[in-house]
Amino acid sequence: MIRVVIADDQSLVRTGFHMILDETGDIAVAGEAADGLAALTVIARTEPDVVLMDVRMPGIDGIEATRRLRATAAADDPPHVIILTTFDLDEYVYDGLRAGAAGFLLKDTLAADLVSAVRTVAAGQNVAAPTVTGRLIRHFVGTAPRAPDTTALAVLTVRERDVLALIAQGMSNREIADALLLAEGTVKTHVSRILAKLQLRDRIHAVIFAHQHGIA
Incomplete structure (x- = not known):
């Protein structure tokens, strides 16, 4: 069973993702958080395999939360982070990559693609929306x-x-x-x-x- 934590400041988004993942049979939502600091607390308590991390959250944003997660848990096999954002902006992609994110998806991604991304990242691979991958290559x-x-x-x-x-x-x-x-x-x-x-x-x-x- 793949354990997932959903970190997003919008309750409707968390509820939607929760429902999508619960229908899979092989993915379970271990916890939810509405901001970056709460996400770190929930992650430490539940030890998930994957974290769906919103970029723009109050207090500590998703990028900083990812950076802290990777820094504090690097020796203990930290969970894989998929950055989720409504805004397809380069700065989020580059900062997330440097922070150690394993994937990048837009929030309007199809349910099937979200589920596939969680499974792929849990298996130790990376995922990115096609537009993100293309721009990364052009940028670097x-x-x-x-x-x-x-x-x-x-x-x-x-x-x-x-x-x-x-x-x-x-x-x-x-x-x-x-x-x-x-x-x-x-x-x-x-x-x-x-x-x-x-x-x-x-x-x-x-x-x-x-x-x-x-x-x-």
């Missing part, structure tokens, strides 16, 4: 095509390069496994080794790295 990389940087990729095996290229295309582990005719567990192992060898924090950084080095 630019739009000019680049030739493959073989020096930077020398630490990877041929298979790991194949996997990295598919990560950069936004594929999930299951999709990569299907494309390369591998077991999903094997793909997870490749992804872990890629992140470790390239000293990358997560899949979002792997996407950026791939585009920076011309293999996407």
Whole structure:
């Protein structure tokens, strides 16, 4: 069972998300909070797997709450945070990424996409709305095509390069496994080794790295 905490200052939003997640059968809402400080208290008490964190909340906002959560619980496997916002603004995306968020979704996302995002993040992967991913790449990389940087990729095996290229295309582990005719567990192992060898924090950084080095 995936345990989730919902942090949002609007009670109707919390109620809506709660109802959507409760209908899944494999996701349970462990707690709710109306501001960032309360969210940290609820998270410490309930130890969820995933937190749905609104950006704009009274007192401590979602970005600062995420930053504090990652800083204080880093050694204890802190929950994965999905930043939720009504406003599709770059500053929220970049600040959330730096704070350690594992995903970014707009509040008007479809119910099925919200559920999928929770499951994906709980499995240790990252998620982002398509508009967010595209802007991240343009912001950190630019739009000019680049030739493959073989020096930077020398630490990877041929298979790991194949996997990295598919990560950069936004594929999930299951999709990569299907494309390369591998077991999903094997793909997870490749992804872990890629992140470790390239000293990358997560899949979002792997996407950026791939585009920076011309293999996407």
